[in-house]
Amino acid sequence: MSIGEPFVQLNKASVVYRTETGEGRPVWSDVSLAIHEKEWIAVVGPNGSGKSTLAGVLLGLSPISEGTVARYEGLDNGMKGVLQLPEAQFIGDTVEDELNWIPYAQTLPEEARAAWYREVLAAVGLEISPSRSLLTLSGGQKQLFNLAVALATKPKLLVCDEATAMLDPAARMDVLAAVREAYRQGTTIVWITHRLEEASEATRVIGFGEGRVTYDGDPHLFFYGEGEVSPCEALGFDLPFVVQTVRHLREQGVALTALPLSMDELAEAISCL
Numbered sequence: 001m002s003i004g005e006p007f008v009q010l011n012k013a014s015v016v017y018r019t020e021t022g023e024g025r026p027v028w029s030d031v032s033l034a035i036h037e038k039e040w041i042a043v044v045g046p047n048g049s050g051k052s053t054l055a056g057v058l059l060g061l062s063p064i065s066e067g068t069v070a071r072y073e074g075l076d077n078g079m080k081g082v083l084q085l086p087e088a089q090f091i092g093d094t095v096e097d098e099l100n101w102i103p104y105a106q107t108l109p110e111e112a113r114a115a116w117y118r119e120v121l122a123a124v125g126l127e128i129s130p131s132r133s134l135l136t137l138s139g140g141q142k143q144l145f146n147l148a149v150a151l152a153t154k155p156k157l158l159v160c161d162e163a164t165a166m167l168d169p170a171a172r173m174d175v176l177a178a179v180r181e182a183y184r185q186g187t188t189i190v191w192i193t194h195r196l197e198e199a200s201e202a203t204r205v206i207g208f209g210e211g212r213v214t215y216d217g218d219p220h221l222f223f224y225g226e227g228e229v230s231p232c233e234a235l236g237f238d239l240p241f242v243v244q245t246v247r248h249l250r251e252q253g254v255a256l257t258a259l260p261l262s263m264d265e266l267a268e269a270i271s272c273l
């Protein structure tokens with residue numbers, strides 16, 4: 001891979017779905033974007049704005065109607081998706097069946113596998129028996145397991161579509177920790193989410209709305225903006241708690257030198273006052 005060559009590149013891409021009556025319904029059009037190694041991209045936008053469609057296009061599961069999509073050849077099997085219906089992605093019957101499909105599992109001697117299963121499951125905070133039938137897992141457990149399987153393949157590019165949608169707050173923290181660790185180890189992340197606070201660690205935010213990309217750039221600028229209305233608010237979202245707090249502080253005449261996005265960053269900025 002030459003330096004700067006993107007993993008995936010969309011050029012003037014559009015997606016049109018056919019309706020029941022045969023008409024074309026555009027989801028988004030004229031989308032040009034490139035996903036580079038070492039990025040952590042949060043994709044946000046209202047319901048129906050086409051975020052899952054983007055996931056499908058990136059993963060090569062959905063066709064585009066116009067424009068081009070190019071994928072870096074060296075990605076090979078190094079691209080993984082964690083999609084909204086986890087069970088649709090399972091191929092095995094049990095936890096261990098599913099994990100045994102991963103090529104690395106096949107290099108492990110039988111005696112080493114149990115420890116590896118535990119490690120893979122623990123990465124997302126799952127404590128389930130390897131012999132458990134996948135059908136008996138709860139919705140949240142299926143979602144966690146699907147992510148665990150994707151992470152265990154150590155993908156170069158991981159595309160997650162609402163991977164925390166069914167999770168309780170503690171499990172959500174576990175998932176974010178696991179994704180943070182994968183990112184630290186070199187996995188490029190595309191993170192589609194409705195929870196804006198999950199965009200706080202991203203290196204870039206892409207906002208979808210009104211059938212197009214409305215924002216593509218720095219997360220701080222997305223949330224704080226430059227004018228009265230930030231790009232986040234322009235998409236119809238309430239600002240996350242941390243950003244609202246900074247705004248209130250500003251209104252009280254307290255100006256922070258940093259623009260925090262997470263609670264930890266907010267605490268640090270306040271401690272510097």
Ligand SMILES: Nc1ncnc2c1ncn2[C@@H]1O[C@H](COP(=O)(O)OP(=O)(O)OP(=O)(O)O)[C@@H](O)[C@H]1O
Nearest residue numbers: 017018019027045046047048049050051052053054
């Ligand atoms: N297979 C399909 N056939 C026809 N229309 C579709 C199909 N898949 C999605 N759509 C339509 O395309 C639009 C975008 O859907 P998509 O699921 O990509 O949005 P989204 O931003 O992920 O939404 P959400 O946040 O609700 O998950 C919606 O209007 C949806 O109804």
